Amino acid sequence: MKVLTFWDYAFVISMVMTWSVLLYHILLTYFGYRYFLISLDFEEDEEIKEYPFISVLVPAHNEEKVIGNTVDAIARAYYPRDKFEIIVINDNSTDGTGEVLKEKQKLYPNLKVLEIKPPLGAKGKSNALNQGLKIAKGDYILVYDADNTPERKAIYNLVRFIIKDDNLGAVVGKFRTRNKDKNLLTRFINIETLSFQWLIQASRNYFLGLTTIPGTNFIIRKDLLEKIGGWNIHSLTEDTELTIRIYKEGYRIKWIPQAVTWEQEPERLKIWIKQRTRWARGNISVIAQYLKNIFSLRSKIAFDIIYFSYIYLVAFSAILISDIIFGLGLLKVIKLHLGGPLFTIWILAYLLFITETFISLSLERGEGNLKNLLLICLMYFTYCQLWLFVVIRAIYFTLKDRITGKTVKWYKTERSSE
Known part of the structure; x- marks a missing residue:
């Protein structure tokens, strides 16, 4: 033996x-x-009868390569032009981001550019979003990263779902990889992000009513966001941490595949490692913060x-x-x-x-x-x-x-x- x-x-x-x-x-x-089967019927939901005023926040730090296309995509949204504002928070950029935005302001009257410098600025994405929140006039806040190009009906669909359910604190859309065919790394990322959204986001939404807010392509009630204190400037994964606080307030979050944005993923391994290390550090921090108080959280x-x-x-x-x-x-x-x-x-x-x-x-x-x-x-x-x-x-x-x-x-x- x-x-x-x-x-x-x-x-x-x-x-x-x-x-x-x-x-x-x-x-x-x-x-x-x-x-997936249930979501096929989402397109048949009622159309918006009364459009609420919304604010779209875009934090930007040295984004001259992508910010122009992002603003163009948001400005072309299938949504009444007088019912939304675009607020780009130019956070201490040292490249040509400011010049690009000045040219875009000539094209889009509803585009506002908030320039923040140290000591108010240069403190990361969460801080930039909090500064944008202070001047936002909308009843609902939407967030897009500076490399995102949302499809025309993405904003419309996010608004359509949140206004018809008072129990929804936020609604999250789907993100796709714009540069998926660039190289082997971006092809892997494309598979990872899509399988994550259908395997984790969709499934948990179905049997637990749970959805995690990503860093982009989502809408949240402004009054709720202000009540919970905005974004946590000390968190590396502000989206995950924000998700938990929304659920602690008794609200739900819904994921809908009809609201699609396209984003640029890292094309070099070194950049990918830095990005994912930050995500992992943030998630580990959130786990450490809330695991010790696990019995005080909603089930x-x-x-x-x-x-x-x-x-x-x-x-x-x-x-x-x-x-x-x-x-x-x-x-x-x-x-x-x-x-x-x-x-x-x-x-x-x-x-x-x-x-x-x-x-x-x-x-x-x-x-x-x-x-x-x-x-x-x-x-x-x-x-x-x-x-x-x-x-x-x-x-x-x-x-x-x-x-x-x-x-x-x-x-x-x-x-x-x-």
Whole structure:
């Protein structure tokens, strides 16, 4: 009889943890599909009879490459011109952002440019949005990143849903990757973002009534936003933190695929790593902040905090352990006595990952093709493994800042040329 070693037990534990996530994602895949069927009827909802006045906030720091197209897209929105204002917060830009905006103001009378300099400015996206909120006249606030080009009916659809349900604190639209065909990295990002929205956003909306606010393409009630104190300037992921505070106030958030914006994703790995490290640091911070008070939260949002804690703690550990064992096995440093059956289980887990991702991706028209299926197969061994590096990097910088007392800084994603 073979004696099981430490590595055998470690691999078994890692597979149990991995499969627990995959099995939960089977449910999410099913619920995402159910929400897809429901969302097909969204277009038949009532038209807007009385248009509320809205304010569209666009924070911008050194965005001369993209801000012009963003303003053009918002200004062309299918919404009465006298019923919305565009407020671009030019946050201490040192490039040609200001000059581009001056030219756009000649074209669009409803475009306002708020220039902020230190000490009021240069404090990150959340601060810029809070400054814009102070001068916003709308009953509802919409937010777009400076690289976004929303489709003509995106704003209309966001407004259409929030005004008919007083229990909705915010409504979130869908975002697509404008530069998805640029290189392999942007193709992976396209798959990731679409599968996330159908697998996580749509499914949780269906069976939990939960949706996470992203950093762009959403609408929120102004009075609610003011009541909860606006955006948290100390949070690296202001969107996730804002989501929790909205739910704590007893409101719901809805995700609708009909409100679409196109955004530019990182085209270089170095920029992607910086962006995702910031996201991971922010999410870890939110988990640490709210997990200790988990029993004081409403049940739905508490469930979400537990889920994301599981992803960052348990799933992360499981993948890291299995990768270490896999690497040591290839180097013949260790040998698993349960290698045969465990390898079969690992292969099945890999196939399940491919199936779940491809099904969720296929809910988006034109994306369920053979090319993307092959990319998903490759994705697990490349793009997904980079997530481990990002989380490790995020933990390192978080601990370093805690030890040194350094203030958290918000980093703007660098843009590529249009």
